Amino acid sequence: MRAIVCTDYGSPDVLQLKDVLKPVPKDNEVLVRIRATTVSTADCELRRFDFALWIWVPMRLGFGIRRPRHRVLGQELAGDIESVGKGVRSLRKGDRVFAATGIGLGAYAEYICVRENPQTGAITTMPANLSYEEAAAVPYGGGEALQFLRKANVRSGQRVLVNGAGGSFGTFAVQLAKVLGAHVTAVDSAPKLEMLRTIGADRVIDYSKEDFTDSPETYDVIFDVVRNTPSGRMARLLTENGCLLMANPGFLQIVRARWAARGSKKGVVFGASSGTSEDLAHLRGLVEAGQLHPVIDRRFLLEQMVEAHWYAETGQKLGNIVVVVA
Numbered sequence: 001m002r003a004i005v006c007t008d009y010g011s012p013d014v015l016q017l018k019d020v021l022k023p024v025p026k027d028n029e030v031l032v033r034i035r036a037t038t039v040s041t042a043d044c045e046l047r048r049f050d051f052a053l054w055i056w057v058p059m060r061l062g063f064g065i066r067r068p069r070h071r072v073l074g075q076e077l078a079g080d081i082e083s084v085g086k087g088v089r090s091l092r093k094g095d096r097v098f099a100a101t102g103i104g105l106g107a108y109a110e111y112i113c114v115r116e117n118p119q120t121g122a123i124t125t126m127p128a129n130l131s132y133e134e135a136a137a138v139p140y141g142g143g144e145a146l147q148f149l150r151k152a153n154v155r156s157g158q159r160v161l162v163n164g165a166g167g168s169f170g171t172f173a174v175q176l177a178k179v180l181g182a183h184v185t186a187v188d189s190a191p192k193l194e195m196l197r198t199i200g201a202d203r204v205i206d207y208s209k210e211d212f213t214d215s216p217e218t219y220d221v222i223f224d225v226v227r228n229t230p231s232g233r234m235a236r237l238l239t240e241n242g243c244l245l246m247a248n249p250g251f252l253q254i255v256r257a258r259w260a261a262r263g264s265k266k267g268v269v270f271g272a273s274s275g276t277s278e279d280l281a282h283l284r285g286l287v288e289a290g291q292l293h294p295v296i297d298r299r300f301l302l303e304q305m306v307e308a309h310w311y312a313e314t315g316q317k318l319g320n321i322v323v324v325v326a
């Protein structure tokens with residue numbers, strides 16, 4: 001089968017289209033013919049191996065010291081089940097599925113084996129009203145945003161601010177917070193603000209014109225997906241029982257947020273947070289009910305993966321970049 005192999009850590013040019021062995025499903029796995037996948041900022045960070053210092057060493061040990069051990073990147077997909085292992089009960093040959101691959105990665109390929117009940121990652125049948133390309137953009141950003149918002153126990157009437165709202169996490173976080181009945185403020189660059197209004201943001205802030213941490217306004221939840229906003233200042237903007245969610249913090253940001261929240265009931269949440277198959281089924285329900293829409297920017301073909309990564313590196317993407325595999 002064809003796959004994009006990450007031959008080294010570095011620029012998008014380390015990605016090469018190669019023929020690799022087609023995987024064979026074990027008893028507890030399904031073989032998925034991948035129709036679409038995505039290029040996320042996290043894929044680019046893995047390819048460059050660009051991580052905060054406090055996770056750099058454990059991540060490097062996990063992903064390969066000299067060069068990537070998981071040589072096929074890609075964290076989400078949509079496709080058809082081509083065959084199932086003999087122990088699989090809940091999925092069938094021919095099912096249209098969407099999946100998050102978890103730490104195993106591997107979605108930049110024509111086929112992948114996924115466990116029926118993955119330890120990290122998720123798989124279930126995809127929303128009936130989406131194309132493969134649209135469905136592929138849901139599991140990673142949608143699953144992680146859902147997990148983070150649950151940790152903050154977002155409730156109707158609360159004020160939620162999403163910092164970095166125009167990307168993969170953010171576009172789902174804005175919509176999920178709206179589904180929960182929150183008043184949502186979305187912060188990102190000017191070209192993304194109109195899209196953010198369209199998906200439901202009540203208020204938008206252009207970070208190049210206004211620093212929300214300068215304002216006295218408070219929030220019940222701040223979901224920060226960007227690494228460069230001072231975390232202590234964000235923690236100080238929280239209401240008494242408020243919660244700061246940090247998707248991508250550096251060590252000092254964690255310390256500063258905890259320090260600013262000391263002696264209060266404010267929560268500071270960080271760390272890996274991946275969605276489960278049940279979460280994916282919940283997202284499918286929201287999509288089918290018309291309450292959640294994946295935001296898709298450009299589409300590329302599998303053989304244009306290098307181009308897709310260069311585009312992701314510009315930071316201009318609105319929501320998600322889709323790669324059509326078949």
Ligand SMILES: NC(=O)c1ccc[n+]([C@@H]2O[C@H](COP(=O)([O-])OP(=O)(O)OC[C@H]3O[C@@H](n4cnc5c(N)ncnc54)[C@H](OP(=O)(O)O)[C@@H]3O)[C@@H](O)[C@H]2O)c1
Pocket residue numbers: 040041042045144163164165166167168169170187188189192207225226228229246247248270271272273274314315316317319
């Ligand atoms: N904790 C976890 O479980 C977990 C798991 C996977 C990934 N992550 C991390 O979470 C992060 C979120 O990824 P994502 O996929 O949502 O990223 P993304 O798609 O690149 O979105 C980030 C958004 O932030 C905007 N932005 C950049 N600088 C900003 C600033 N100073 N203020 C406000 N907005 C700003 C970007 O827009 P412009 O470029 O136009 O400025 C972009 O729209 C990644 O770094 C990833 O590694 C965390």
